[in-house]
Amino acid sequence: MKITVINGTEKHGITYKLKEMFLQQFNGKADVEEFYLPKDCPGFCAGCTQCFLKDQHLCKDAEYVQKIERSMLDADLLLFTSPAYVMHTTGAMKAMLDHFGYRWMPHRPAKEMFGKRAVIITQCLGAGDKSAAKDIKDSLSWWGVSYIKKCKFKLMSDIVWDRLAEKKKNEITKKITSTGRKFADIDYGKPAHVNLMTKAKFYMVRMLQTDLGKKDPEYTDYKYWKSNGWLDKVRPWKES
Numbered sequence: 001m002k003i004t005v006i007n008g009t010e011k012h013g014i015t016y017k018l019k020e021m022f023l024q025q026f027n028g029k030a031d032v033e034e035f036y037l038p039k040d041c042p043g044f045c046a047g048c049t050q051c052f053l054k055d056q057h058l059c060k061d062a063e064y065v066q067k068i069e070r071s072m073l074d075a076d077l078l079l080f081t082s083p084a085y086v087m088h089t090t091g092a093m094k095a096m097l098d099h100f101g102y103r104w105m106p107h108r109p110a111k112e113m114f115g116k117r118a119v120i121i122t123q124c125l126g127a128g129d130k131s132a133a134k135d136i137k138d139s140l141s142w143w144g145v146s147y148i149k150k151c152k153f154k155l156m157s158d159i160v161w162d163r164l165a166e167k168k169k170n171e172i173t174k175k176i177t178s179t180g181r182k183f184a185d186i187d188y189g190k191p192a193h194v195n196l197m198t199k200a201k202f203y204m205v206r207m208l209q210t211d212l213g214k215k216d217p218e219y220t221d222y223k224y225w226k227s228n229g230w231l232d233k234v235r236p237w238k239e240s
């Protein structure tokens with residue numbers, strides 16, 4: 001099975017350590033591709049809107065964005081990690097997520113995302129782990145991913161692993177390894193359950209796209225929805 005990891009920081013600190021502990025549970029059985037931000041997606045979205053209106057390949061950062069996208073589409077599991085920076089995900093992570101605005105459900109979601117699984121690991125000193133995880137979850141769920149596990153940590157004493165109390169280290173280790181084991185035990189041959197919320201978003205946008213298509217049959221997003229058959233009977237998930 002394949003895992004794509006998007007690291008919200010290049011630093012080999014606590015976030016990195018948590019990610020390593022999670023991946024160790026796969027006992028080398030996973031094919032892991034990692035991206036480190038900002039190195040692997042250094043540009044900010046300039047707001048040109050070419051991705052929305054015409055084609056994502058026209059983005060000035062397409063070289064980086066499309067490499068990450070290919071990896072995510074091929075993956076069975078998506079792993080996002082981020083420390084909390086001023087109560088949110090890192091700026092580098094947010095900058096990368098902005099580039100995937102065109103993949104939000106009201107535009108051109110990738111059918112591969114429905115039925116995929118994702119884990120978000122965030123940690124903070126005292127507050128912000130929750131809002132950092134939400135920043136990432138907002139994108140994942142609007143990309144069409146239903147099965148999202150948030151694994152959040154509060155350090156509460158220090159931001160350097162070696163200076164944490166043994167009790168705290170053990171508590172963190174236990175939580176992340178047990179989550180890692182659960183995800184290593186999943187049968188990735190079966191797609192994840194697509195929940196009602198995801199389906200509700202899909203049907204809302206389906207109505208919107210039908211309307212937009214009546215006004216302008218050449219509209220990029222409408223043509224995408226139509227060519228996928230989503231305005232007819234086809235759905236991006238398998239009915240179980």
Ligand SMILES: Cc1cc2nc3c(=O)[nH]c(=O)nc-3n(C[C@H](O)[C@H](O)[C@H](O)COP(=O)(O)O)c2cc1C
Pocket residue numbers: 009011012013014015016083084085086087088123124125126127128155159160
């Ligand atoms: C710029 C910056 C902003 C931060 N903001 C917060 C914050 O708002 N709340 C918090 O609890 N910790 C905050 N922290 C601490 C981090 O969330 C994190 O615990 C620390 O950087 C250790 O993780 P790392 O070793 O992976 O970098 C901040 C750290 C940095 C560098």
